[in-house]
Amino acid sequence: MTAKFAVAQQKGGVGKTTVAINVAGALADRGNDVLLIDLDPQGHASEGLGLAEAYETEAPHLGTALVDLESSDAINEVVYEHEEFDVVPSNIDMFTLETDLTGAMRSRERLSLAFDALDHEYEYIIVDCPPSLGHLTDNALLATRNVLIPALAEGTSVRALEILYDQIDTLSGGYDVEVTDVGLVANRVEQDGEAEDMMEWFDDTFGDHIPVWEVRKRVALKRAWNEGVSIFGHTEDCDMEDVFLDIAAHLEEVA
Numbered sequence: 001m002t003a004k005f006a007v008a009q010q011k012g013g014v015g016k017t018t019v020a021i022n023v024a025g026a027l028a029d030r031g032n033d034v035l036l037i038d039l040d041p042q043g044h045a046s047e048g049l050g051l052a053e054a055y056e057t058e059a060p061h062l063g064t065a066l067v068d069l070e071s072s073d074a075i076n077e078v079v080y081e082h083e084e085f086d087v088v089p090s091n092i093d094m095f096t097l098e099t100d101l102t103g104a105m106r107s108r109e110r111l112s113l114a115f116d117a118l119d120h121e122y123e124y125i126i127v128d129c130p131p132s133l134g135h136l137t138d139n140a141l142l143a144t145r146n147v148l149i150p151a152l153a154e155g156t157s158v159r160a161l162e163i164l165y166d167q168i169d170t171l172s173g174g175y176d177v178e179v180t181d182v183g184l185v186a187n188r189v190e191q192d193g194e195a196e197d198m199m200e201w202f203d204d205t206f207g208d209h210i211p212v213w214e215v216r217k218r219v220a221l222k223r224a225w226n227e228g229v230s231i232f233g234h235t236e237d238c239d240m241e242d243v244f245l246d247i248a249a250h251l252e253e254v255a
């Protein structure tokens with residue numbers, strides 16, 4: 001059985017892609033067979049993994065597997081071998097997917113169907129979601145049934161998390177499935193009063209039922225991204241490696 005996790009939060013720039021790449025890197029570093037799916041039409045993860053060219057390629061691409069109910073198995077044609085783990089990159093043409101899927105049959109199950117059609121059985125699949133609560137994120141939540149939530153340690157996260165949890169409830173109610181929140185990653189944490197207050201709020205609000213990790217603001221994370229790898233594939237040491245290894249160990253445990 002493949003364990004699958006969506007990295008989701010509708011607020012932009014909170015660290016979804018950074019967390020997705022480095023959690024995939026950590027899982028691979030721990031010896032697992034991992035696939036990362038870039039479901040964001042912006043293609044940041046694809047770019048951050050050295051797949052900028054694939055992002056601009058003609059079909060078939062990930063969108064091909066999602067837009068047409070009969071083409072789910074096209075996903076197998078678009079798996080790229082990255083040095084740390086496999087990647088299904090996003091594509092510039094995926095910007096039309098939200099509209100294309102509106103009103104379409106099984107519009108929120110397309111990624112599930114694509115996963116069912118995968119030839120290779122991975123141990124872990126990580127899905128990087130776009131910064132919105134549309135069909136794409138719904139597809140990721142339904143296909144993985146698990147969500148890892150990145151959030152900035154600032155006041156705006158309170159409302160953002162409320163909205164995300166409402167959507168998870170609506171979706172799981174509507175489809176009669178369980179979507180589990182597996183942990184919260186406070187990201188880009190700096191040492192200031194607001195961050196300390198928010199870390200306390202995260203711990204008080206979530207700490208009883210899910211782990212709350214703290215990823216600090218580190219240029220090493222950006223430098224690895226610019227080199228097309230996770231911090232585990234980068235020569236530079238980063239003191240956040242232990243946090244990502246911790247997250248990976250937890251995902252293995254709940255898998």
Ligand SMILES: Nc1ncnc2c1ncn2[C@@H]1O[C@H](COP(=O)(O)OP(=O)(O)OP(=O)(O)O)[C@@H](O)[C@H]1O
Pocket residue numbers: 011012013014015016017018019040042044129130131187188189215216217218219221222225
């Ligand atoms: N812990 C961190 N330390 C330093 N820089 C970070 C950290 N986390 C993220 N960043 C940087 O912040 C920016 C936003 O991060 P990222 O792209 O991962 O967020 P996102 O939620 O995926 O954004 P989007 O909503 O656009 O998809 C990027 O430039 C990334 O390199």
Ligand SMILES: [Mg+2]
Pocket residue numbers: 016017018040044045128129
């Ligand atoms: Mg992103």
